[in-house]
Amino acid sequence: MENRRSVDALMNDVMRGGLSRRDLLKRAAVLGITGPTLAALIAACEDDDTDDSADDAVVDTDDDDEPAAEPDTDDEDPMETDDEEDDAEMEEEDDAEVEEDDDADDAPTESEGRLVLLQGVDSNTLDPLVRNSVPESVVNRHVFDMMTWRNPDTLEIEPLVVEDWTIVDDNTWEFKLVEGGQFHDGSPVNSAAAVHTVERSIQDTIGDSGRVHQFGPQNNVESAEEVDEYTFRINTTAPAPIMLDLMATFELCPIDPYPMDEENVDQPVGSGKYTFVEWVRDDHITLEANPDHWDGPPPIQEIVIRPVPEDSSRVIALQNEEAHIIVNVPPELVPQVEEADNARISDVEGGRSIFVGIRNDIEPFGDVRVRQALNYALDFDSISAALLEGFGEKMRTIVNPPNDHPDLEAYPFDPERARSLLEEAGVEEGTRVVMNAPRGRYIKDDEIAEVVAQQFRDVGFDIDLQILDWSLYAGELLPSGEPDALYFLGLGSPFDGQSEINYVNPDYSLNYTRWENEEYVELFATLRETLDPDERQDLMYRLQEIIQEECPWVFVWKQYDFYGAAANLEWEARADEAIVMTHARFTD
Amino acid sequence: MTQYIIRRILQAFLVMLGVTFLVFIVMFQAGDPVILMASPDASAEEIENLRRNLGLDRPWYIQYADFLGGAVQGDFGNSLRQGQPVFNLVMERIPATLQLAASAFVFSVVISIPVGVISATRRNTIYDNLAMGFALLGQSLPVFFLGVMLIWIFGFVFGWLPSAGRGDPDFVSRMRHLILPAITLGTFSLAQNARLVRSSLLEVLGLDYVKTARAKGISEYHVIMRHALRNALIPVVTVIGIQFGALLGGAVITETVFAWPGIGRLLIQAINQQDFPLAVGAVTIIALIFVVLNLIVDLTYGFLDPRVRYS
Numbered sequence: 001m002e003n004r005r006s007v008d009a010l011m012n013d014v015m016r017g018g019l020s021r022r023d024l025l026k027r028a029a030v031l032g033i034t035g036p037t038l039a040a041l042i043a044a045c046e047d048d049d050t051d052d053s054a055d056d057a058v059v060d061t062d063d064d065d066e067p068a069a070e071p072d073t074d075d076e077d078p079m080e081t082d083d084e085e086d087d088a089e090m091e092e093e094d095d096a097e098v099e100e101d102d103d104a105d106d107a108p109t110e111s112e113g114r115l116v117l118l119q120g121v122d123s124n125t126l127d128p129l130v131r132n133s134v135p136e137s138v139v140n141r142h143v144f145d146m147m148t149w150r151n152p153d154t155l156e157i158e159p160l161v162v163e164d165w166t167i168v169d170d171n172t173w174e175f176k177l178v179e180g181g182q183f184h185d186g187s188p189v190n191s192a193a194a195v196h197t198v199e200r201s202i203q204d205t206i207g208d209s210g211r212v213h214q215f216g217p218q219n220n221v222e223s224a225e226e227v228d229e230y231t232f233r234i235n236t237t238a239p240a241p242i243m244l245d246l247m248a249t250f251e252l253c254p255i256d257p258y259p260m261d262e263e264n265v266d267q268p269v270g271s272g273k274y275t276f277v278e279w280v281r282d283d284h285i286t287l288e289a290n291p292d293h294w295d296g297p298p299p300i301q302e303i304v305i306r307p308v309p310e311d312s313s314r315v316i317a318l319q320n321e322e323a324h325i326i327v328n329v330p331p332e333l334v335p336q337v338e339e340a341d342n343a344r345i346s347d348v349e350g351g352r353s354i355f356v357g358i359r360n361d362i363e364p365f366g367d368v369r370v371r372q373a374l375n376y377a378l379d380f381d382s383i384s385a386a387l388l389e390g391f392g393e394k395m396r397t398i399v400n401p402p403n404d405h406p407d408l409e410a411y412p413f414d415p416e417r418a419r420s421l422l423e424e425a426g427v428e429e430g431t432r433v434v435m436n437a438p439r440g441r442y443i444k445d446d447e448i449a450e451v452v453a454q455q456f457r458d459v460g461f462d463i464d465l466q467i468l469d470w471s472l473y474a475g476e477l478l479p480s481g482e483p484d485a486l487y488f489l490g491l492g493s494p495f496d497g498q499s500e501i502n503y504v505n506p507d508y509s510l511n512y513t514r515w516e517n518e519e520y521v522e523l524f525a526t527l528r529e530t531l532d533p534d535e536r537q538d539l540m541y542r543l544q545e546i547i548q549e550e551c552p553w554v555f556v557w558k559q560y561d562f563y564g565a566a567a568n569l570e571w572e573a574r575a576d577e578a579i580v581m582t583h584a585r586f587t588d
Numbered sequence: 589m590t591q592y593i594i595r596r597i598l599q600a601f602l603v604m605l606g607v608t609f610l611v612f613i614v615m616f617q618a619g620d621p622v623i624l625m626a627s628p629d630a631s632a633e634e635i636e637n638l639r640r641n642l643g644l645d646r647p648w649y650i651q652y653a654d655f656l657g658g659a660v661q662g663d664f665g666n667s668l669r670q671g672q673p674v675f676n677l678v679m680e681r682i683p684a685t686l687q688l689a690a691s692a693f694v695f696s697v698v699i700s701i702p703v704g705v706i707s708a709t710r711r712n713t714i715y716d717n718l719a720m721g722f723a724l725l726g727q728s729l730p731v732f733f734l735g736v737m738l739i740w741i742f743g744f745v746f747g748w749l750p751s752a753g754r755g756d757p758d759f760v761s762r763m764r765h766l767i768l769p770a771i772t773l774g775t776f777s778l779a780q781n782a783r784l785v786r787s788s789l790l791e792v793l794g795l796d797y798v799k800t801a802r803a804k805g806i807s808e809y810h811v812i813m814r815h816a817l818r819n820a821l822i823p824v825v826t827v828i829g830i831q832f833g834a835l836l837g838g839a840v841i842t843e844t845v846f847a848w849p850g851i852g853r854l855l856i857q858a859i860n861q862q863d864f865p866l867a868v869g870a871v872t873i874i875a876l877i878f879v880v881l882n883l884i885v886d887l888t889y890g891f892l893d894p895r896v897r898y899s
Contacts, residue, residue, distance in 0.1 A: 121857070122857075124670045124671075124861075125670060204637065207671075263671050265670065281680060281849065282849030282854065282857075283684075283754050284753070306753050308752040308847040309847060309853075310752065310844075310845060312739065312740075313751045313845070313846070313847060314752070316740075316743040316751045316752075317743075317750065317751055317752055319744065320751070322750050322751075509635070
């Protein structure tokens with residue numbers, strides 16, 4: 001009966017007009033109506049002389065049929081290139097719509113089953129604006145709708161609850177929300193909620209909590225305003241070219257459960273595909289499918305997220321079928337999971353750059369030849385074979401896909417070249433160098449550091465490797481701003497290009513290299529204010545070339561992420577560390 | 589008696605002061621929590637603001653005095669990472685830790701007494717040697733190693749028992765999840781108790797009243813169960829009482845290995861995350877429980893035995 005009412009409402013909206021094709025298809029998909037059926041329904045509702053056009057409206061993907069609400073494409077518009085991009089986006093979206101339509105038969109009408117995810121640690125807070133770790137965002141991206149979404153295959157930004165956007169001018173972005181969405185507390189998904197969310201995020205603190213900025217002044221965000229029921233604008237103090245990337249990790253919140261001056265730690269209320277049921281700290285978080293989600297219910301009815309710190313315990317739980325997805329399978333346990341009949345490994349090259357930072361202000365590392373020599377001295381293949389079960393490759397460039405320079409190659413392992421460069425630079429055999437490394441933060445961090453140090457010794461350095469537990473490394477050594485000449489570190493995992501390039505910016509708080517390059521500084525400043533995608537790409541490629549040539553780091557690898565998954569679960573790991581279970585489903 | 593009570597309370601107060609001071613100093617020296625809390629791209633100014641907002645820019649003695657002032661009113665501050673009152677976070681986890689410690693305690697007592705009795709009554713037989721061999725092994729194995737081995741054998745090789753967490757709320761799931769951690773935690777005290785029961789019983793079995801009982805023709809079963817064991821258990825009961833506290837402490841490692849959501853794991857997590865108020869508050873509350881329990885025991889002793897209060 002409810003479904004019948006929804007179909008009637010949809011037909012009424014279609015007949016009244018003003019419903020975009022995208023909305024029409026989405027709402028139809030939610031109701032389980034396929035394209036041909038929808039066309040037939042519309043045809044049945046319309047007069048005879050409009051039948052053909054109604055069919056076209058559904059099956060034709062030509063842009064000419066788009067509603068007239070799209071951005072102006074006036075030649076004199078300063079944002080012409082962006083409009084062109086919008087057009088291109090619309091074409092892509094149309095293709096996607098056709099696919100969505102094709103998939104509509106598979107779209108679940110109701111959810112079933114129970115999925116257990118084991119993470120390494122529990123959440124500290126589920127307030128979207130105070131959360132500060134991947135496990136927390138894993139929970140949140142199911143309870144909340146992120147504003148936008150990163151396609152797991154292309155890593156490009158795509159619409160989600162924000163279904164469309166326009167750059168109005170250098171300092172203004174306009175966003176359009178999907179219509180018909182509802183938060184779990186019953187309030188509507190609308191621009192008032194979006195504005196509240198943005199304004200809450202740009203405060204210095206929220207209540208007593210140690211505020212962690214996610215979307216604030218450091219990203220030039222100044223204010224937000226409503227345009228209409230579903231349209232809102234974000235105003236910035238300077239161009240914010242990575243706005244859409246930021247939106248991909250930014251949860252849309254309702255107003256009442258998220259007061260401006262109070263942290264909502266443990267009662268998350270969003271508009272996502274799952275509703276929050278309970279959180280027993282250090283034990284489990286339970287989520288339940290939201291049957292009323294604007295994009296349809298998820299295939300799986302219940303998700304239970306448990307913290308299990310021991311790697312081996314997680315693996316055993318997976319093999320005993322107590323869990324269906326587990327994080328951080330240690331490389332040495334990968335074969336064990338792969339051999340199991342009921343489990344498999346889902347691995348992906350992540351976006352976390354693992355490197356050895358080089359202090360350019362400590363001799364002899366001010367000389368680029370010495371820095372290059374260290375990169376030539378690194379034999380990652382032997383590290384991979386000995387410690388990582390053959391996984392991983394030497395880092396090609398610090399930038400993650402899709403903005404990585406396609407033509408750059410990793411420094412080859414060439415110890416002879418390393419020695420000759422050191423000789424040219426006048427570095428004496430046995431020069432003593434202190435290298436710092438952490439233990440317990442990255443995959444095999446201390447062991448990889450041991451091998452790297454030995455490889456540097458092999459080309460003539462006397463490396464004094466000093467390994468510290470992560471708490472001391474991150475709590476004392478790095479905050480001092482004075483790590484030793486070489487320091488092992490990992491940074492990640494953004495995918496906008498600019499953030500990765502920022503790692504070697506002299507102003508970046510975790511850059512201790514003291515590397516300075518005028519061209520880099522100049523181009524990076526330009527990049528930060530450039531909105532045009534083509535120009536940005538050219539700038540990013542050139543900056544990557546500079547970094548590769550100048551090598552303020554020894555480029556080690558992009559850390560691999562190993563997940564274990566039940567053999568009967570359709571789910572794959574993503575490079576951006578997001579564990580997305582909204583589309584996971586059991587095959588039996 | 590009043591003087592005795594006052595003296596004991598003052599001693600307990602000094603112990604608490606010492607514990608809080610030591611923990612506070614250790615945590616204060618352990619590093620800067622603000623760096624771990626701030627986002628990677630936070631500027632130095634933002635980090636400084638965060639430090640100021642949290643009150644961590646003040647000298648240690650001011651922070652300590654502030655902590656003490658709050659603690660005596662039951663306010664241990666808020667967790668830096670979880671934003672919740674420390675007291676609530678600790679209290680939420682006490683049931684899980686008590687459940688684990690109590691189960692380990694029961695496991696230890698129920699097994700150790702028969703094992704000790706069999707060893708003592710069949711001295712130098714294969715039963716005795718086997719039992720004492722296992723007891724030695726049980727005392728020698730580190731808790732974390734035993735836990736991992738049990739997980740490997742019963743969780744992985746046989747797949748009989750779950751290896752992590754407390755399970756779903758239903759009784760069967762809870763019990764299945766409890767077995768391995770309870771065995772892990774209880775094994776050390778089981779071994780210790782079994783050896784103690786054995787030696788204590790052997791000693792009693794050589795006493796005159798046991799010989800008399802035997803001479804009177806009472807069955808060996810009754811001699812042991814009615815006469816010898818009851819006296820042999822006196823030192824065992826004293827030790828077992830002390831052990832319950834040790835089980836609570838030992839739960840720190842067991843809870844971590846088995847992902848058991850108790851106080852021990854909360855404490856480890858707080859230390860790892862440099863959650864200064866939570867670590868200090870959790871240790872203080874745990875210490876407070878110990879001190880209060882000990883105080884009650886001491887006062888009870890004093891009440892029951894006048895020699896204690898006049899000594």
